[in-house]
Each structure stands twice: as structure tokens, then as C-alpha cells.
Amino acid sequence: MSYLAKYDDPTGDRFGIPTFNYRFAPSGLCTRRQLAAKGLTPGRQPIAAQILWRRGKRVAYLFREDLARPKRPPTDAQLAALSKAWVANSTCPTCGTEYGHYIPRSLGECLNCHERTDTEGDPL
Numbered sequence: 001m002s003y004l005a006k007y008d009d010p011t012g013d014r015f016g017i018p019t020f021n022y023r024f025a026p027s028g029l030c031t032r033r034q035l036a037a038k039g040l041t042p043g044r045q046p047i048a049a050q051i052l053w054r055r056g057k058r059v060a061y062l063f064r065e066d067l068a069r070p071k072r073p074p075t076d077a078q079l080a081a082l083s084k085a086w087v088a089n090s091t092c093p094t095c096g097t098e099y100g101h102y103i104p105r106s107l108g109e110c111l112n113c114h115e116r117t118d119t120e121g122d123p124l
């Protein structure tokens with residue numbers, strides 16, 4: 001039996017769900033990533049099949065493209081929550097400066113404040 005045929009199980013007898021070798025998946029079945037590239041998501045459909053490669057060590061699940069749903073853009077509320085989190089995470093709690101990047105969590109404040117506390121406050 002050739003390596004290529006090893007995981008070919010279109011009926012799912014051996015693996016429980018239809019299983020194809022990498023590159024041999026029938027058209028109309030896509031991985032989540034392939035669907036995302038087309039602006040689709042699998043939605044609530046079950047896994048239709050799987051592909052195996054690297055001697056069965058790698059598996060990718062396939063979904064039916066005809067059952068896939070268009071990916072919805074994030075709602076205004078989701079966007080608002082995201083930007084709120086962004087502002088909270090990029091604003092220094094010590095000096096209140098808003099940065100274009102996240103405040104390092106390990107410091108809990110911006111580098112300017114961190115350096116100030118480091119150099120100031122001589123214990124003696």
C-alpha cells in the first residue's frame with residue numbers, strides 16, 4: 001500500500017469521519033483557514049471530513065463550503081469594547097499619558113514613570 005493511499009478513507013470506515021490525504025480533499029471542502037481567506041466561517045456545521053499529513057501527525061478539519069456563513073464584521077459594541085481596552089492598556093496609570101502602544105504589564109506604568117521611580121526616592 002502506498003503512502004499516499006494510507007489515510008485515504010472517503011467513507012470514514014476506518015477513522016470515523018471521511019479522511020483524505022493532504023492534497024486529495026474533494027472540492028467543496030475547506031479548512032477553517034481556507035474559508036477565512038474567502039471571508040467565510042464554518043458557522044455551526046459539524047466537521048465534514050479531515051485531512052491527514054505528515055504520517056498522520058498533522059490533522060486539519062474540513063468544512064463544507066456550501067454550509068459556510070459569511071464572516072460578520074465586528075459590531076459597533078465590539079469595536080467600542082476593543083478600543084476601550086486598547087485605551088486602558090495603553091494609558092499609563094501613574095502619569096495618565098496615552099501611548100500608541102501597550103504599557104508593559106510587568107511595570108504597570110510607562111517607562112518614563114518607571115525610570116523616575118527607579119532614580120528618585122533615595123531611601124536615605
Ligand SMILES: [Zn+2]
Nearest residue numbers: 092095110113
Ligand atoms: Zn507614566
